[in-house]
Amino acid sequence: MREFDYILDEIHEECGVFAIYNVENAAQLTYYGLHSLQHRGQQGAGIATSDNGHISRYRGSGLVIEVFNSENISQLKGNMAIGHVRMGDVKAPGIENIQPLLVRSHLGDFSVAHNGRIVNGDQIRMQLEFEGSIFQSSSDSEILCHLIQKESGTFTEKLTKAVSKLEGAFSFVVMTGNTIYAIRDKNGLHPLSIAQLGDGYVVSSETVAFETLGAKFLRSVKPGEVIKINKDGLKSIFYTNSTQDKMCSMEFIYFSRPDSTINGLNVHTSRRICGRILAEESPCPEADMVIGVPDSSLSAAVGYADGSGLPYETGLIKNRYIGRTFIQPTQQERERGVKMKLSPMSSVIAGKKIVLVDDSIVRGTTSKYIIKLLKEAGAKEVHVRIASPAMIAPCFYGVDTSSLKDLISARMNLEELREYIAADSLAFLSVEGLRKGLGDNICAACFDKNYPTYLFGLDEKFKEEKEGK
Numbered sequence: 254m255r256e257f258d259y260i261l262d263e264i265h266e267e268c269g270v271f272a273i274y275n276v277e278n279a280a281q282l283t284y285y286g287l288h289s290l291q292h293r294g295q296q297g298a299g300i301a302t303s304d305n306g307h308i309s310r311y312r313g314s315g316l317v318i319e320v321f322n323s324e325n326i327s328q329l330k331g332n333m334a335i336g337h338v339r340m341g342d343v344k345a346p347g348i349e350n351i352q353p354l355l356v357r358s359h360l361g362d363f364s365v366a367h368n369g370r371i372v373n374g375d376q377i378r379m380q381l382e383f384e385g386s387i388f389q390s391s392s393d394s395e396i397l398c399h400l401i402q403k404e405s406g407t408f409t410e411k412l413t414k415a416v417s418k419l420e421g422a423f424s425f426v427v428m429t430g431n432t433i434y435a436i437r438d439k440n441g442l443h444p445l446s447i448a449q450l451g452d453g454y455v456v457s458s459e460t461v462a463f464e465t466l467g468a469k470f471l472r473s474v475k476p477g478e479v480i481k482i483n484k485d486g487l488k489s490i491f492y493t494n495s496t497q498d499k500m501c502s503m504e505f506i507y508f509s510r511p512d513s514t515i516n517g518l519n520v521h522t523s524r525r526i527c528g529r530i531l532a533e534e535s536p537c538p539e540a541d542m543v544i545g546v547p548d549s550s551l552s553a554a555v556g557y558a559d560g561s562g563l564p565y566e567t568g569l570i571k572n573r574y575i576g577r578t579f580i581q582p583t584q585q586e587r588e589r590g591v592k593m594k595l596s597p598m599s600s601v602i603a604g605k606k607i608v609l610v611d612d613s614i615v616r617g618t619t620s621k622y623i624i625k626l627l628k629e630a631g632a633k634e635v636h637v638r639i640a641s642p643a644m645i646a647p648c649f650y651g652v653d654t655s656s657l658k659d660l661i662s663a664r665m666n667l668e669e670l671r672e673y674i675a676a677d678s679l680a681f682l683s684v685e686g687l688r689k690g691l692g693d694n695i696c697a698a699c700f701d702k703n704y705p706t707y708l709f710g711l712d713e714k715f716k717e718e719k720e721g722k
Contacts, residue, residue, distance in 0.1 A: 268337055268338055268339045268367070269290035269293030269294055269458040269459065270335070270445070271283055271287055271337070271462060272457075273456075274333045274482045279333050282455075282466055284300065284336075293338055293340065294337075295338070297315070297320070297338070297339035298315070298338050299313070299353050300326075300329055300334055300337075301336075301428060302331040304332075305331070308362045311329055312353070334428070335364055336353070339351055350391060350392050352365070352366045358402065362429070365427050366425070366427075367392070368424045368445075369424055370422055371396060393423070394425075408432075420707065422440065422650035424436070424438070424445040426456055431484070433454075433456065435456040436474070437474040437475065439493050439497070440696070442705070443650075444459060444515050444516075447472060447473075449468060449469045450467070455468045456474075461509075477493045479491070497705065500516055503641075505691050505695075506613060524553045524612075525555055527687065527690040528553035528557040531556070531638055531682045532557045532560030532638075535682075542563055542601075542602075542606075543607075544569060546595075550640065556640075570595070572596065597630035599631055608636050609637050611637065612640050613639060614639055614661065624675050624676055636676065636678040637676040642682055643667075645660060646660070649708055649711045650698075654699065661673070684697055
């Protein structure tokens with residue numbers, strides 16, 4: 254995670270995946286697709302293409318527009334491709350962890366890109382190493398590569414056998430010389446969808462990429478499903494009959510773009526609904542206006558205004574051009590960094606009692622700084638309303654909140670947190686309100702500790718942190 258993001262209390266999902274089959278200039282279109290998914294990962298990007306069975310790959314650190322140019326894109330030939338954007342782990346830097354991964358094999362080359370986290374990955378990795386496998390990266394994706402190579406049968410059979418051994422959250426795209434596979438974990442924790450583009454097909458973590466390319470949405474990949482895409486069209490295979498639909502609630506709350514659709518529900522609409530429910534649960538009739546924290550909270554702020562009858566105003570402006578590597582080594586410079594990214598509209602908020610709607614509180618640093626900014630700009634009162642429940646438990650499925658120390662609501666009660674961020678009042682959406690807005694088919698483990706999978710000991714670290722060991 255970048256230091257600036259940590260200071261601004263931002264959380265990140267690991268990555269986004271994209272694939273395209275039987276479309277001319279596949280690498281160029283994959284570039285556009287990855288650009289649409291840039292919000293899912295800004296620390297690395299890669300594209301692999303297949304040209305008459307030969308797989309080529311290019312990858313690098315940085316944003317999509319920094320990694321790719323006309324020269325390296327032109328070298329990636331073929332009418333099929335997979336791509337990846339990565340939000341890397343600070344403990345796992347390096348080009349070897351940037352995807353897609355590429356396997357050169359006497360049985361045929363293949364490439365893999367992955368979103369999510371395999372919760373039994375450590376156990377499988379140790380077993381594979383004990384049996385002689387040598388890993389080149391710390392990516393969960395490489396585990397699948399080794400498992401595929403150990404299985405017998407056709408590539409499709411080897412792949413389905415391999416993924417059946419994995420537990421947790423994963424959306425894979427896999428490319429051989431002539432076939433693309435789209436795979437979703439049996440719990441349906443992260444989104445993956447398919448669209449048609451001319452005589453070809455597109456796969457993406459979010460449907461927003463389809464809009465960019467003019468592709469027609471077909472359907473979501475189902476939990477536990479492997480979709481095989483080749484000259485024969487689409488073929489559906491289920492690697493397990495034990496499935497459940499537990500979409501990560503943070504996909505709706507924070508990660509996905511508002512113009513994406515998940516499980517048939519538009520993300521903007523879902524956030525607006527949750528904002529309206531929040532207004533019903535935690536009204537603030539003494540306030541003069543509602544403002545949202547750009548960008549992911551704006552839809553919820555509109556919903557809160559709808560539900561409360563208060564006017565919605567633009568009270569904060571986001572600077573979209575702040576440098577990616579901006580670092581603040583001192584407290585004064587950290588606060589200046591927040592001011593560079595978020596500017597209060599003094600003419601709008603001065604002398605006013607404000608409801609400030611945000612999507613979540615993780616570490617509390619951003620909320621504290623924003624409230625300070627608003628009050629320095631003349632706000633009379635700042636009442637904070639959070640359009641999600643208090644985050645009290647770590648995520649083990651690909652979101653970078655796998656440590657208890659990252660979660661201020663796990664350490665402070667509501668009043669302690671209100672005092673820490675210096676809000677005049679503070680309220681979170683209830684878990685019941687979240688399910689009312691998003692439906693029951695969601696994973697809300699970071700809010701209620703009800704994990705949809707066995708955690709293979711990952712929760713023991715959480716318990717040790719809680720006990721101060």
